Amino acid sequence: MEVLPDVPLPSSIRSRYVDGINGLRMHVLEAGFETSGRPCLLLLHGFPELAFSWRKVMPTLAAAGYHVIAPDQRGYGRTTGWDPDYDGNLASFRLPNLVRDMLGLVAAFGHKNVDAVIGHDFGSSVAAWCALIRPDVFRKVVMMSAPFAGTPSLPFNTVNGPARSAAVDPVHRELAALPRPRKHYQWYYSTREANGDMHRAPQGVHEFLRAYYHHKSADWPDNRPYPLQSWSAAELAKLPTYYIMDLARDMPATVADEMPSREAIAANRWLPEGDLAYYSAEYQRTGFQGGLQWYRCGTSGAFVPELQTWSGRTIDVPSAFISGKQDWGTYQRPGVYETMQTRACTKMIGCHLVDGAGHWVQQEQPEAVNRLLLAFLGEAK
Incomplete structure (x- = not known):
């Protein structure tokens, strides 16, 4: 097995591996592991990042009494067991399977639920779907830098007039x-x-x-x-x-x-x-x-029918959104930021745009992000 250099981490965070997670050997960063019985927080990175992206957030959350887990997600970093081939198993990267990865990881650590799942960039999408599919496990959700558009609709009222086929986006x-x-x-x-x-x-x-x-x-x-x-x-x-x-x-x-x-x-x-x-x-x-396989799952349209299983469902656990004030990601899909607040999430406690941060908000302004996360965790019941 390849010997890799140590991850350059603060002393309160450790790097470890967890085997048997939905076919993966998952590399995980962990803080707040010194005592048992702590509520769990799950932190999900985006592209092109790694669990390492949370290094400035994890110690503060652990000091507040949480067991904090941040994996290299499927397709990334030191997690292995995924197919690296462009022509390989694309379906393993679809959103419901990424949710399954997280369910397996949480269970492996002995948690029946997590106090909050917190995702940034593409990890925000995984966090949103975790909260939507398994609200009993993922009891709160924070989406960062990528707002949630809601579930795709099923063709509706088509019995007397067939639904129009999905055309290539002009x-x-x-x-x-x-x-x-x-x-x-x-x-x-x-x-x-x-x-x-x-x-x-x-x-x-x-x-x-x-x-x-x-x-x-x-x-x-x-x-x-x-x-x-x-x-x-x-x-x-x-x-x-x-x-x-x-x-x-x-x-x-x-x-x-x-x-x-x-x-x-x-x-x-x-x-x-x-x-x-x-x-x-x-x-x-x-x-x-x-x-990149994650993007291909979205742009291909091949996995929309599976996501339509949850058509009409909303995120009903307490939710929040955090982004950089200088982050175009908030607005890159017109109308989604507003839809998230008005329709997709029914218990949205706050939307926060942090000045002095672009897309990498938890790295650019970690103190502000820590304050917002702890305030949300304290307020959301």
């Missing part, structure tokens, strides 16, 4: 036809080429990730988000190029334009070079395809 053709031709990053991430583009980036994985994290952070001065009016090419083209890319460019070329200076890198306190080196070493070792 927005992609319209984006490509703009005077400055564009493409949506999630559909780029679904291409066969995307993993190789990033894994073999001309600037190297480390420099690629530095530019990517910078471009989506509050350090990039043009991250000044606002709600878009519609899911249309003209409106989507207002998004930064890390979301709506130039048609002919890949992601490494896109973010290279915004690479911070050496002085800015040296001055970065929320992601110093030593922390970034852990991310880059892990992605250099594994590639990016495991995380």
Whole structure:
């Protein structure tokens, strides 16, 4: 078995492996393990991140009396047992199976329920579906940086008029036809080429990730988000190029334009070079395809029928949303931020946009995130 270097963690967090989790050997970071009987918090990272993304949050939550668990999710980091092949088992990455992963992990630690599941970016989607499918286990939910749109609808009242077949979304053709031709990053991430583009980036994985994290952070001065009016090419083209890319460019070329200076890198306190080196070493070792499979499950449309099993269901446990005030992710799908608050979640306690944070809110502003999480956990009953 490959011997990997230690994860650079605070002394109150330990790294361990848990076998037999829905076919996975899951790598987990754990805090608050010193005493038994603590309520559990489950923290779920997004792309392109790892359980390591929660290193600044876990000690404070553990100090407040929680058993805090943060896994490298299926497709990521030091968790093994998933298929890394583009032509492999895509269905294993669909949302209900990711929920099954988390149910297995919680049970393995001897918890019948968790006080809250907290997810960031794509982990926000998994957290939302955990709370929707198994509210008896996941008793509260915090979604971060990616609002929840609700469940997909079933074709309705079609007995006398068959439902229209799902057509290819015309927005992609319209984006490509703009005077400055564009493409949506999630559909780029679904291409066969995307993993190789990033894994073999001309600037190297480390420099690629530095530019990517910078471009989506509050350090990039043009991250000044606002709600878009519609899911249309003209409106989507207002998004930064890390979301709506130039048609002919890949992601490494896109973010290279915004690479911070050496002085800015040296001055970065929320992601110093030593922390970034852990991310880059892990992605250099594994590639990016495991995380990209999640996007493919969404863009293919193949797994929507399964999600329609829960059509009309809402998230009825106490919920909250936290994002960076400088994070375009809140608005990247027009109307979803509002839908989450008005229809998808019935017990939403608060939505918080943290100033001085872009997309990586729990890394950029961990103190503010810790305050908001503890306030939510104390208030939500």
